[in-house]
Amino acid sequence: MIEVLRAGALTTVQDQGRPGWAHLGVPRSGALDPAALRLANRLVGNPEHAAGLEITLTGCVLRFGRAVTVALTGAAVDVLVERRLAEASPGGRPAGRRPPDASSGVERRPGDTGRPLSLPAGATLHIGPAHTGVRSWLAVSGGIAVAPVLGSRATDTLSGLGPPPLRDGDRLPLGVTTGPPAPVDLTVAPAVPAGLRLTLRPGPRQDWFTPAALDLLLRTAYAISPASNRVGARLVGAALPRAVAGELPSEGLVLGAVQVPPDGQPLIFLADHPTTGGYPVIGVVEDVTPLAQARPATTVTFHGPQR
Secondary structure, three states, rough: EEEEEEEEOOEEEEOOOOOOOOOHOOOOOOOOOHHHHHHHHHHHOOOOOOEEEEEOOOOOOEEEOEEEEEEEEEEEEEEEEEEEEEEEOOOOOOOOOOOOOOHHHHEEEOOOOOOOOOEEEEEEEOOOOOOOEEEEEEEOOOOEEOOOOOOOOOOOOOOOOOOOOOOOOEEOEOOOOOOOOOOOHHHOOOOOOOOEEEEEEEEEOHHHOOOOHHHHHHHHEEEOOOOOOOEEEEEEEOOOOOOOOOOOEEEOOOEEEEEOOOOOOOEEEEOOOEEEEOOOOOEEEEEOHHHHHHOOOOOEEEEEOOO
């Protein structure tokens, strides 16, 4: 078991999601950066589809009931491992090395992101707030073994499928370890850019907007709104003028769809997006992964596909 001592702002169980259920109104969900979670799983010897934790901005604190290997990828965070020292041996001498803080009965040592980290049974893992970016992904040897729903253990924050977001005091079951940790010393995470430049393909309802609207979208900068979440990244900037009044009957939505509500401010749908919607879609972002680490006020610009 993992005991959640501090859940943080939003920590959820995530894997590679549940694709193939959109016809039943179920989005894919899953990690906002699937590659980062796959890497964390490889580092601890798990299959790439194993479930881990997605940790948002403020970090969390976890206690492990058995010896495990863990790995963190994603945002730059401080990592601290805490364990109680072994009891003194029968001869009166301490069993093992005594660190500088031995008088407290607790050993504390820093850890690293991007590499396997071995923890003994009873150890507490402190994951600090993100220095840059927004989200980290934690893999644990054996994977998080909550019950799957429609083939996935992912938390869907919109529909409520999967386990609820973690709360202080929760306990998470662990699966069986299947392989050894990866023989690597360190992996290098990509730097979090100050601004994002996203490739935009034409959407199915581009004709619902004036010619000036697409020009605005491609030639002006937007900013990430604080109201963004796993459902979508809301943008703040030039309002996109409509050529057609009224609303559509609900129609299908895909990951990366740029929907425009009546206020004209575009919204980019992310992993927990609804599968249908009635606001027109002006375009579709080719790769939404960079938005997983975009903090509020991050600048976003769009460009058409390269030819």
